[in-house]
Amino acid sequence: MGKMIGWIKAHLPTQRRLIQLYAALLYNAHAKGFITGNIYTGSSKILCLPGFNCYSCPGAIGACPLGALQNALAASGTRAPMYVLGILMLFGLTLGRTICGFLCPVGLLQEWLHKIPTPKLGKGRVTRVLSWLKYIILAVFVVIIPLWYALQRYPVPAFCKYICPVGTFEGAVGLLSNPVNEDKFSMLGILFTRKFVILIAIVVACVFVYRAFCRFLCPLGAIYGLFAKVAFIGVKVDVPKCTDCGRCVGHCRMDVKRVGDHECIHCGECIDVCPTKAISFKAGRYVLHGPQIDAAPAPEQKKVRRNRRLAWIAALLVLAGALVYYNLPTEPAADPVPETVVNDLPVGKEVGMAAPDFTVPVYGGGEFTLSEHRGKVVIVNFWATWCTPCCQELPHFDELLANHADEVVIVAIHSELVTDDVEGYLAGFDYQLPFALDESGEVITSFGGSTMLPQTIVINADGVITYNAVGSVTYARLESLLKAAQTGEAAAEATPEATATPVPTATPTQAPTRAPATQRGPGLTR
Amino acid sequence: MTRLLPWLRGATAVMTLLLALLLCWQCIDIYADGNAAENLDAGGVHIAPVYTREDVGARLMTLAIPAGVYALLIAATALVQSREPQQAEKAGMTAENRLRLMKRRVAELPAAAAHEEVLRRNIWIATAAVLTLCAAMAGLFLLNGSNFVSWDLEVVMGEMLRHVAPWAAVALLAVYVALRACDASFTRECEALKGQATVKPDPMQEKPFPADVLRADLYAAAIVFIVLGVMNGGLYDVLVKAINICTECIGLG
């Protein structure tokens, strides 16, 4: 019995593990998202979380700092990325890479993966060299590529799109594993295949190498590492007590050269190995954990323990509150489309139903009313300036209109969430397409749109929907959809990336200009 | 038990790799099947979707047995491991640490040690030259905006891989070689210091670094940035991106 109790005690989770778990739960308090298969769209997403957590995860209640940074840089053609830089500085100055040790769910996942009992690869020269790779990734994929494309007013969050295993796991796998999102499988192609293989490779690396992603690839860790010398909270060495014996560095599994340097995640595991008790975990000059506390008189230790207990009680109350708040049942949204029947067909968003009529204001003047175009195939594209695939596919719609002007009417309707000067954006291109604005978000909702863009709807000459799907389309696909709408045959299936047609290159016709004003859509959530 | 543990760990490692390979292979195979000529029409458009929930589900089912074996193996290895005495952590002191420690104690540095110091300085100068060259060559591509004009990002990424990755690899290799050479030099210097007269080392002194002042300034800058960001609409941008799913970002397509 005693042996068993000893074993259990030895395997109890540490304070750090509990804090990691707490942070992961709090970041993903929107638990019902995993059941409904959709993401949280409330206003707390205005805040960036300190740790790495994809904002496309169904549970996420805040924004991913790295995704936000890339998108802010990608939008820097119109406005400077002040907010995200300020937030990252605030996190870095206060906590630095303590975030990695305590507040990052991805760090926690990697530590769990490393617990899989296999032979492990320790640190050495190779890992020390590889630890510089994350700075290259930060420079190229997070800064340079988004900035270059920002000059062309084309948002490219390159790290998200080409590398990020967190987005693949929390976002893609998180959404696809819910049967509600069955239709999203048809969007998958080369991008998913490549990112899935990257995800598996990183998972395997983390089994064998302690925190492989953090050490070699994570640009967020690289950013927080820049604040190593000034971070307020973290593991600090009492230099006069240090004998430079190197036991701390020898014990550490990260590629540190010194305790507290840019590779240190402030896990505190070296505190107990220091023979001169020179290491402690501090907030400024106040010791939070360390030998000073262990050596303190009993009443003081009691006080520290009481403070910790109180902190935990407060934290658990916050978590409970968050879980209740984010998971309260919401009223099912009323169907905005009245139960009507047109030509014996019910009006609705599904293929085979009569398309709901709408009128939207067109940029440059005038209005677009769907019912006025009865007798011709109509293609409606929902897009936004901040949506990468949307901007990439606009040239295909333009080309289709140019080639089939007599057979088809196309309208590209911008989402009600306007972050940019849309007219200013369009002035940079010579699109012939009519562009409109869904001012209230009702049009996209009436076609079943939710939190995903782009969305394309094809309506035949009789006003019946023949295609309605989220995801990008190519020119060949659009032609095939047009033909199907004209002939009544089923169109070939969608998977955009794999078609043989190359993506036409749209080159801006003028240098990007700063947007004179920011337009605001009326609603923040759908 | 002790003899069994390395075998169990080895088997778990092999199963980890095997399962990962099977998963990747299934994924690539679905993609290859979906892009076979039979599934493309004359215009190169897919006739049926590449991925379907049923297909993915069916393929995952074929991995159920290996996954079950893997789970059992992990459980068995963890059980055996937990019954073993905890291994003492290796003190893993590097030659550099050992040298620093020794240097603080020797009364006078011998000529051989001074020679090693010069050698290491030269190694780093040479490495810095190589790194500068690599950065310049990669920079030539990265800082040239005309390389990032096409919206066909697949091509852009391919070109970037071709022009930047080799220089990044050379840079990392140069650092590796320099580290190896320096470690050998540290070891030689340690040998040279052996047997030298020693003195009691002075306690180390904290190098003056104005962390508090710098931190306060940066805090002020961060707050100004946030306020400006709220005013210029950056806050709203974050919200809009966060409440919409960027299908490409998470790899959906």
Ligand code: SF4
């Ligand atoms: S894909 Fe990665 S970097 Fe992008 S928002 Fe998601 S977690 Fe953040």
Ligand code: SF4
């Ligand atoms: S390095 Fe990146 S993934 Fe790792 S803990 Fe830090 S932020 Fe998270």
Ligand code: SF4
């Ligand atoms: S130096 Fe210490 S606190 Fe920093 S990562 Fe290593 S063990 Fe953790």
